[in-house]
Amino acid sequence: MRFASARSYAVISVLAAIATIVIKTMAWRLTGSVGLLSDAIESSINLIAALMAFWALGMASKPADRSHSYGHSKAEYFSSGLESALIVVAAFGIIWAAAGQLANPSPLQRVDLGLALSLVATAINAGVALLLMRAAKRFRSITLRADAQHLLSDVWTSVGIVLAIALVQLTGWSVLDPLVAIAVAIQISITGFRLLRETANGLMDRSLPEEELQQLEALLQRRSGSGIDFHALRTRVAGSRRFVSLHVLVPGGWTVKRGHDYCETLEQEVCTLLDSCHVFTHLEPIEDPVSWQDGGFRWENEAEA
The missing domain is CATH 3.30.70.1350 (Cation efflux protein, cytoplasmic domain)
Known part of the structure; x- marks a missing residue:
């Protein structure tokens, strides 16, 4: 029952990821912002991570058997490990896209509507991240915690990009769009490496806190x-x-x-x-x-x- 409840939160994460991918892709197509493009890419990674979390929680819920006499709870570390790696990959992807925008800057289009859509997606991610964080503490699930941290990193990404685009619109400094995207990418990569260390500790049978x-x-x-x-x-x-x-x-x-x-x-x-x-x-x-x-x-x- 405990893991069945935990999996229900993973389903919520999957649905939220699908919704934000659609919204952020629309925002990118409207504005042409490399920041919003990288934001949409990270949401796609969120979807992969959410699906992995759903699988891991289902695997971890299996009872012990002859081949796994201590149970299958370590399956959660496969999900958290993949998610931490995806966070780091997303960070480098954002930096790559931002570098291209620095080399070849282009004007932004329909900024007001694009920012409004991005804020809607950010609000969805923030709400789901807080929900997953509470569930992770309740069920002591590293999978849900990894999912929540990934979504929170996505929220920070979105906030930074929205602020950058707003400043570009106000000042005309188009260079701010890729620069803020790079700064946010560095921040979320730190989150990814921290989560990767926690996953490694679990796989290495780290002692109790x-x-x-x-x-x-x-x-x-x-x-x-x-x-x-x-x-x-x-x-x-x-x-x-x-x-x-x-x-x-x-x-x-x-x-x-x-x-x-x-x-x-x-x-x-x-x-x-x-x-x-x-x-x-x-x-x-x-x-x-x-x-x-x-x-x-x-x-x-x-x-x-």
Whole structure:
């Protein structure tokens, strides 16, 4: 149900992308502005990204199977990775088109109507971007967040281009159109590289955010003592899911039932602390020196300590 709801937002993104492509293409044809042309190109990339997001959310919603025992949630990173790359490609495309306009400037036509159409498309993108950003936080979806950031970058592009065209109309400085387009392209490329880094972190099984990791460590610290300890804590994030594994050391005289009940209670506390978290515990006797071995997973700074 959670991913089905997330996919409904992807559908909204697709419909918005189609609408803005039509509107921005009309604005470009009316004015002849290279800025509006690049804006229409970026909206076309938005459509590709929205379709990719719809696919990724559907793939991520599939349950675990024999070939993918941890589920398919990492499929979201394919979408966010492609979208970040498309943002960067769009930025370079805008710079290329703007450079051509600098070399061969041409007067703009029917600016008033073109700007009005561009503002309508910008308003659509801004509304959908805010909607997707809220949905991304709700569902913790990197796919929806990437889509929202892409749309927000498109909004900034459109605002910059509208201002540039308005200044061209007021001052007659036609060089402003391509120069502002280049400035906006640099800004959105930064967004693309930032999102690409976030995608790479997910594919490399980056640990939980530092704030959540500290909360988890504080929980374990409170439960330590009286012959109970923990080690070999490992965390990772895969799309909207979190994974936590740790070794639980208890007195060797405990019964299997008592140790099992303790681990069950601990796992429930971790899941309460971290929503959508899958917890794996390994029970060991605290008196056995072998229990403290991490099996080659000790962090470098831990080994030095």
